[in-house]
Amino acid sequence: MHTDARTLEDGHVLEADLCIAGAGAAGISIAREWIGKARTVLLLEGGGFDYEPAMQELYRGENVGLPYFPLQAARLHYFGGTTGHWAGFCSTYDDIDFQPRSWVPHSGWPIARAALDPYYARAQRVLELGPYEYDAAWWRRRDPSLVPFSYDARRLWSKIWQFSPPTRFGTRYRAEIVGARNVHLLTHANVCEVETNESASAVTGLRIRTLEGKQLRARARHYVLACSTIQNARLLLASNRRAASGLGNAHDLVGRYFMEHLEMPSGTLVLTGTRPASTTMYGFEWGKTKARAEIAASAAAQRERRMLNATVSLIPATPGESAKSTFESFTPAVLEARRRAEREGRSLAGSPPENGAQGQRVFELHTRQEQAPNPASRVTLARERDALGMRRARLDWRLTPLDRHSFRSFYDVLGRELGQIGVGRVRMNDWVASGGESWPSSLGGGWHHMGTTRMHTDPRQGVVDPSCRVHGVGNLSIAGASVFPTAGSANPTLTLVALSLRLSDRLESTLR
């Protein structure tokens, strides 16, 4: 069922058993689980079914820390959310990502990696991926041409990625959601405040506004915020009528620990030898590759070198061109051109380079490294208000010396191991080789926003508990990557969908 909120009467109240604010990957994944069940679901989406400049403008915010992508360009504000422009890269998080690490302050999840296995398997189907297999040996048995480098497993390993088509949730699941009798999708319904009882221990409703000035309310037995990492934090901080510092923020944690993946060109690999090693396993071709590997730092190497988790992908080097970071390659204008081309069914000019070309000996090394959890890297509220009267988000993205030194440590491991096994020689880009504290102009992220409502058993160290329920607010949960305590080295979408499915299962018990 679908209603455009702009068509409702001012003051209208909507009621359901479960209310989900946000219809991106997390919100839609949860809503789909409830289709046909004996409970009613309200799914609130602030935008419409397509890109609208006025809606996107609501996501504009301030960047006051390290150079970062414009906030309104990094996220999409319409049904389907940021899946409207994601690239489809999927991999699981590693065991070490969930473990406390003495050299990584604030590390560790309150759940084990194994707890996510059944949900990863289900998330594979949601994201239209292949079998739940992320072992390089399995893929080699399936395709003998996929030969991994023969590393010492104490130093490196071949981490597998699978590729979603990519699933555009707004397109792929629209008919299913709109056609569901017990799921009521409301578009152009922007949640501006989470209302609570006097002690701020229970949500009493969500205040919704349209750009035209209409005010609506949603009431449910349980509420889920699934608005994205920055927006989840923004909404909690702005919901401060009862709790002056914001809802769920008794310990000043909401908005903190904003994390990205540092995705940057960092070096070069030259294959050596008369018969160079096969790189087919590390190659990628848009629309064709089902699985490929990236070279990953082993848990043992991370412990020995006291470094963060990281992987490198091999991109065939183009003579005469210098490698660019993701921020440099995918400007807001490029992203909009790609979205437009996709809507119009045109082929994408300037697609990310394909790799795996036969005879290629020189590769750019693009690193994706975890960012260390940093409480000083945070989302707060700016003074400026948007057209709905809500204070805008203010991002102060910060990194630590551990983030910086981990790059060099990883490349030391990489260079040594690839040299020892005869694959080739690694050359570090100047900024990696030089060490130091400053970051190059190619500093870039993957638009993987994580961490602003992190998970912990202790309310003094996390915003949500291991069930993703907000500490101290019995009927409010959070879905999405904002609950991640650490960033890992893998793209977050598969894990956030898995966690959303896990949350949905728990809510079924709650709402029985």
Next chain:
Amino acid sequence: MTIDRRRFLATAAVSAAVALRSMPHRLAIPRDPDALADLELVASLGPDEVREIGRAYRAIVPAEDDRAALERALRRERRAVRPTNEDPVRADFAAGRVIAVRGWLLSRTEARRCALFSLPSA
């Protein structure tokens, strides 16, 4: 060392020797196994880069800024691996004897070979 590798190096040595003779610079003509082996690096990275690596290494390690010191160091490394017949480059990487020169992460042995390559002919 495999037969293919010996054949490659032999072929590369002849090709490189011909090429080197025609170059305007006065360069080291390979005479011994270490210097022959560094031709693989030349094939992979190019002679100019190998020469630059060599110069940079000699600047980083002033004590090895001459042919005699480099050859002594390389002979020492060859003697150390002789009992196992291991490739000294692989042995360096295994033991962590890796040096960063111009951003390249190289075995100490091959960095020395680059240094030799960068010296004018004796």
